[in-house]
Amino acid sequence: MSEPGFELPLNVNQRHHFDVLLASLEDALARIEELAGAPRAVERQLTELADDVGPGFLREAHSALERARARLHALATAMRVEPRAHSRQRTIEAILTSQIVQLEGSDARRLRAYGAVDPRLAGLLDPQLEALEADLAELRAILRAHAEHRRGNAAGDR
DSSP, X not given: OOOOSSOOOOOHHHHHHHHHHHHXXXXXXXXXXXXXXXXXXXXXXXXXXXXXXXXTHHHHHXXXXXXXXXXXXXXXXXXXXXXXXXXXXXXXXXXXXHHHHHHHTTSTTGGGGGSOOOTTHXXXXXHHHHHHHHHHHHHHHHHHHHHHHHHHHHHHTO
């Protein structure tokens, strides 16, 4: 999909809000693909990880990591903590719902919390946010349909 062909009139605080929001959404989409079994990492455009961990860190930290992991497992055993079953479907649905809520809370009217809002912003920004919300809602509907299909097949196997 191409750029919208216009620049949104945002102040510094509003732009910072969207720096965080959009990078979070990009991370969420990558996480969804990872949870769904995508064969490769998705390239990100809004987040660049700084290569600021020293080259020897992992080598030097190895024994401390192993000790911490052993203590963690010993404590879990002593407490009889059972492994958690984690539903990929529910995790993806939670991610999508959370991102939809974040987008809903970022329309032009709500941006007043970050300073004066340019009167043109609602007409430019809100349709873009609504389209993103619709995309995420569609993903959630597809996920639910597949979950229903799997449950139906599982019930038929009994």
